[in-house]
Amino acid sequence: MALRELPHRTVTVLCRDARPGLRAAQPLFRRNASSEAVQEVESTSSFEVPPPSSELVKEYDPVARSRLRRRGNKQLPPSRYQYRSPKYYFGPLHPHQPPPVADPASRLFQPGPFSLTRLEQTYQNKIASDLLTLSYQHYPPGYRAAKTEQRLRQWTGDSPYYKNRPLRPPRGKGEVLRLLQEPRTFRNIPKITNVTLHSMVPEAQENSGNLHVAGMILQAISNVRAVPHRAKHNVVGWGLRKGRYVSLTSTMEREDAQDFLAKLIDVVLPKIKEWPAVPGSSGDGHGNMSFGLTPDQVALFPEIEINYDSYPPKMIPGCHITIQTDATSNKDARLLLQAIGLPFYGKLND
Amino acid sequence: MNAGRQTTRRLAPRTGPSSICRSCRDTISRTYASAAAAAVRTEDQIAQHIPPVAQVSPSTSYAVNTGVVLSRPPQITRDLHPFEAAFFLYQRRLNERLALPFTRYFYFKKRTPADVEWKRKMRQRLTPARDIGRYKGYGEEAWNDELLVGADESNFEHQVGKLLEDAEQSGLEGAADTTGATKVDHEPVDKPMPRVTEADRQHDTKSLNRALQRTLYLLVKNKDGQWQFPQDRLKEENLHGAAKRIITHTGGVNMNTWLVGRVPIGHHQLDYPEPRPSGNLQEHGAKTFFMKARIMAGQVNLKENQLDLQDFKWLAKEELKNEVEGSYWRSVKNMLAER
Numbered sequence: 001m002a003l004r005e006l007p008h009r010t011v012t013v014l015c016r017d018a019r020p021g022l023r024a025a026q027p028l029f030r031r032n033a034s035s036e037a038v039q040e041v042e043s044t045s046s047f048e049v050p051p052p053s054s055e056l057v058k059e060y061d062p063v064a065r066s067r068l069r070r071r072g073n074k075q076l077p078p079s080r081y082q083y084r085s086p087k088y089y090f091g092p093l094h095p096h097q098p099p100p101v102a103d104p105a106s107r108l109f110q111p112g113p114f115s116l117t118r119l120e121q122t123y124q125n126k127i128a129s130d131l132l133t134l135s136y137q138h139y140p141p142g143y144r145a146a147k148t149e150q151r152l153r154q155w156t157g158d159s160p161y162y163k164n165r166p167l168r169p170p171r172g173k174g175e176v177l178r179l180l181q182e183p184r185t186f187r188n189i190p191k192i193t194n195v196t197l198h199s200m201v202p203e204a205q206e207n208s209g210n211l212h213v214a215g216m217i218l219q220a221i222s223n224v225r226a227v228p229h230r231a232k233h234n235v236v237g238w239g240l241r242k243g244r245y246v247s248l249t250s251t252m253e254r255e256d257a258q259d260f261l262a263k264l265i266d267v268v269l270p271k272i273k274e275w276p277a278v279p280g281s282s283g284d285g286h287g288n289m290s291f292g293l294t295p296d297q298v299a300l301f302p303e304i305e306i307n308y309d310s311y312p313p314k315m316i317p318g319c320h321i322t323i324q325t326d327a328t329s330n331k332d333a334r335l336l337l338q339a340i341g342l343p344f345y346g347k348l349n350d
Numbered sequence: 351m352n353a354g355r356q357t358t359r360r361l362a363p364r365t366g367p368s369s370i371c372r373s374c375r376d377t378i379s380r381t382y383a384s385a386a387a388a389a390v391r392t393e394d395q396i397a398q399h400i401p402p403v404a405q406v407s408p409s410t411s412y413a414v415n416t417g418v419v420l421s422r423p424p425q426i427t428r429d430l431h432p433f434e435a436a437f438f439l440y441q442r443r444l445n446e447r448l449a450l451p452f453t454r455y456f457y458f459k460k461r462t463p464a465d466v467e468w469k470r471k472m473r474q475r476l477t478p479a480r481d482i483g484r485y486k487g488y489g490e491e492a493w494n495d496e497l498l499v500g501a502d503e504s505n506f507e508h509q510v511g512k513l514l515e516d517a518e519q520s521g522l523e524g525a526a527d528t529t530g531a532t533k534v535d536h537e538p539v540d541k542p543m544p545r546v547t548e549a550d551r552q553h554d555t556k557s558l559n560r561a562l563q564r565t566l567y568l569l570v571k572n573k574d575g576q577w578q579f580p581q582d583r584l585k586e587e588n589l590h591g592a593a594k595r596i597i598t599h600t601g602g603v604n605m606n607t608w609l610v611g612r613v614p615i616g617h618h619q620l621d622y623p624e625p626r627p628s629g630n631l632q633e634h635g636a637k638t639f640f641m642k643a644r645i646m647a648g649q650v651n652l653k654e655n656q657l658d659l660q661d662f663k664w665l666a667k668e669e670l671k672n673e674v675e676g677s678y679w680r681s682v683k684n685m686l687a688e689r
Contacts, residue, residue, distance in 0.1 A: 057499045063491055104444060111445040114438055118427050125565065125689045126423040133611040133642050140371075216456060310457040 117258040119340065127339045128189045134335060135184045151177055179286055179328040190287065190327035190336045195257040197222050198249045199319040205231075205244040213315040214248050220303040222260055224250040263302065264321070265341040268293075271300045277345035278337070287327035289337055294318045411631040412619075415638040416592040417581035418600070419615065420568040420607065422645050422664065424689060426545060428563045439482060439497075439504055446478070446485050447495070474523060481512040514539055555663040558649060564666040565687045568650060569673060570600060571661040577673040579682075581638050582657055589614060593641035599657055601650035607643050614639035616685035618678060640685060 051057075085098045085107045101108045152167035170177060182188055197218050204211035211228060218226040226248040231240040240246060252260055269275060278291045295316045299308060304316070327333040331350055338344065430438070458465040477484040483503040486492055502508045517539045549557035558566065570580045580600040584592050590612040597607055621635040650662050663673070667686045671679055 052499065060498065062494055062496075062498075066491075066494075104448070109448070111441045111448055114442050114445065116427065116430065116434065116438075121424070121427050125687055129687060130610050130642075130644075133613065133615055136611065136613045138613065212456075216453075307457060 113255045115255065117255060117262065119258045119262045120255075123191065123340070127336070128191070131189050131335060131339060132184065132186060135332065137183060139183070145183060148180060181328055188326070190325050190332050192257060192261070192323060192325050192336070192340075193253075194324040195222075195252045195260055196249055196322040196324065197226075197252070197319050198247065198322065199226075199317040200247045201317050202239055202246050204246060205239070205241060208245075209312070210315050210317070211245055211248065213311055214317040217298065217304060217311065217316060218248055218250045218319065221263075221298070221301045222250045222252050223256045224252050226250045261323070261340065267302055268297070268300050269342075272297050277343040280334075280344045280346040280348040282344075283330035283333060283349050285330055287325040287329070287333045288322055289325070289330075289333050290320055290322040292318060292320045410625075410634050411628070413628065413633050413636040414584045415581045415636055416584050416589050416596060417579045417618070417638045417640040418568075418593050418596050418643050419579055419640050419685065420597065420601075420643045420645055421687075422558055422566040424565055425562040428689060429545075435506065436504065442479070442482050443485070443495075443497070446482065447487070452478070475516075475519075480516050481509040510542065514541065555665060555669075558645070558664055560664065561666050564689060566664040566666060567670055567686065568601075568645075569663045569665050569670060570652075570657075570659045573658040573660065575660070576675065577663070578678060579640060580657065580659070588612070589639055589641055593643060596657070597643060600655050600659060601648075601652070601662075602654060604651055605648035606646040607648075608646060610642040610644060615642045616640045616682060618681040620677075640682070642685075 083105055085105055086094075086096050087107070089098060090096070099106045103109060104111075150167070152169065153171065155162035155165050155168060169175070199214050199218055201210045201214045204214070215226040215228070218224075227250065228245045229247045229249065231242055231244050231246045234240060234242045275297075278289065282289050282291055284290075295318045298304065298319055299316055304311065323333075323337060325333045325336055327336060329350075330348075334344060334348070454465075454468065458468050481503070483497065483501075485495060497503055518536045520537065545562065547557075547559050547562065548554075549560040550562075554560060560566070568580065569577050571577050580596050582592065582596050582599065587595070590609055593609055597605065597609075617640065618638045619635060620638070622633065625632040625634050627633070652659055652662055665673065667683075667688065670686070671683070674682065
């Protein structure tokens with residue numbers, strides 16, 4: 001058998017060089033959906049083109065060129081070279097369409113990322129593999145996970161309207177479906193998705209200055225515009241009146257979140273005197289962990305410290321920090337946060 | 351049919367349930383979907399026509415070793431690819447052009463000394479971020495704000511130098527002199543540590559202060575002159591207990607290490623050309639299970655090692671490839687970090 005196969009294999013090895021020719025001939029008689037797209041793709045990379053010669057680079061002076069061109073006072077009409085994205089979207093049939101969001105000319109464009117953060121690199125190179133090792137669960141060969149039965153309730157009855165109705169949520173008030181605990185693989189290692197800063201400023205109902213100062217502080221330490229929120233209900237005990245602005249949040253993602261966490265863990269928390277740690281009772285069971293900072297502790301952020309005098313000292317707010325992760329349980333989320341350097345104390349909430 | 355069931359089928363006739371480890375056997379018989387068990391049973395039924403042979407003792411066995419992959423994680427961020435560096439610089443310059451201006455009137459009331467001071471400092475420094483070049487948004491030549499090829503601003507050393515210069519300046523350089531002193535004293539700023547160390551230059555593979563951007567692994571030379579991870583035969587102990595013992599037996603107590611988890615991260619099987627007797631068994635080879643450990647502080651000291659080791663090295667992944675044997679490398683390479 002092996003002997004019979006050998007010539008075939010030899011032929012394949014020998015004919016490997018001849019193959020590209022055959023492939024080039026294929027498009028003539030075979031048409032795929034991607035055929036046109038393939039022809040559009042350039043066959044060579046722009047990186048293979050050598051850079052311009054050093055003399056050309058040295059001699060190139062855009063200002064001098066521009067002056068030379070304008071010598072006869074032949075000014076180009078500016079309107080033709082200044083593109084402005086339309087302020088409003090008039091629908092897909094309008095002739096003036098806004099550019100894609102990734103285009104710097106777009107009104108929605110946001111520059112970034114600006115760096116590859118140290119925390120991200122540490123996660124990729126060290127934390128992720130350690131977490132995988134730590135939370136590995138051995139399943140012997142032949143194992144098949146038990147099938148999760150339907151966790152939502154059926155509509156039972158003979159009403160014709162029950163047909164194709166979405167299933168009913170769990171019974172009971174405040175009852176929620178807990179997340180499924182998938183077996184840990186290299187695809188679902190917990191990672192940090194968002195960090196949310198929340199600051200409650202009930203004094204803002206009397207004096208809006210508190211809200212402004214809190215907003216500037218949140219923006220300064222998070223690099224994200226703070227969003228104000230109104231009170232939903234009257235709460236006499238807390239002095240809340242419905243419809244007044246009482247709190248601010250700013251939600252950080254990606255680079256902002258990584259930078260904020262690095263700053264918090266390496267600069268701010270070590271400076272706090274007798275900081276116990278993150279309470280072990282923290283965690284909502286869905287991978288989110290929260291803890292709070294007092295106004296004195298918020299003032300330790302380097303962005304606040306550098307111009308501390310600019311803020312009215314009594315208006316500096318405290319804040320809550322919520323770290324949202326991919327983890328599906330408190331335990332996994334805590335493991336991740338401990339790995340990036342946040343300690344926990346007290347009774348653990350598992 | 352999934353791969354797991356195929357593996358079971360392959361395992362079942364050859365070894366039988368008695369050679370699966372106890373915890374695995376318990377789990378299989380207790381909770382599994384009946385599919386796996388059914389597969390095992392059918393194979394047993396197929397094998398029923400083979401007459402049973404009275405087996406006195408298991409004839410084949412493997413020596414079980416524990417290996418320790420002791421590693422030092424990267425200490426600094428990696429060097430950026432030129433494309434990444436250019437992209438980040440471009441985005442930072444773009445941000446400078448698109449960001450809202452600083453809200454001066456929130457921080458400084460008009461015509462206060464603080465406001466005057468701010469204006470003077472801004473006139474002096476011209477731009478918020480001096481390391482990436484100045485942005486002039488107004489005037490006849492405002493359009494000319496792209497970096498040319500080979501500009502200083504795109505050079506990493508230049509950016510670091512500018513940041514240091516910025517940190518040194520106190521902002522008093524252009525201030526009106528009240529004391530009459532012309533020279534402003536600069537407070538010296540600590541230079542960042544070099545990214546390439548002395549040990550890097552001398553290629554001192556015994557040093558842990560080397561290849562700071564890479565993960566370093568401890569490799570030892572055993573009594574046969576082979577380079578491999580420290581390993582020893584498993585005695586009456588757990589894998590992680592053995593790993594802790596091997597670490598101290600190899601490098602002494604002068605190391606601060608952390609054993610990551612209690613499960614192995616890889617294994618290597620060595621088949622002997624001739625079976626070797628061990629007690630009343632014939633050993634056909636050795637299986638080594640690797641445990642993961644991190645070194646936090648300290649250094650290996652082979653002086654009092656109890657594993658007859660001759661030498662040690664701290665090596666990155668590619669360097670390790672050149673030292674170990676081909677088959678060893680093939681079973682080990684996938685458990686080592688790329689960086």
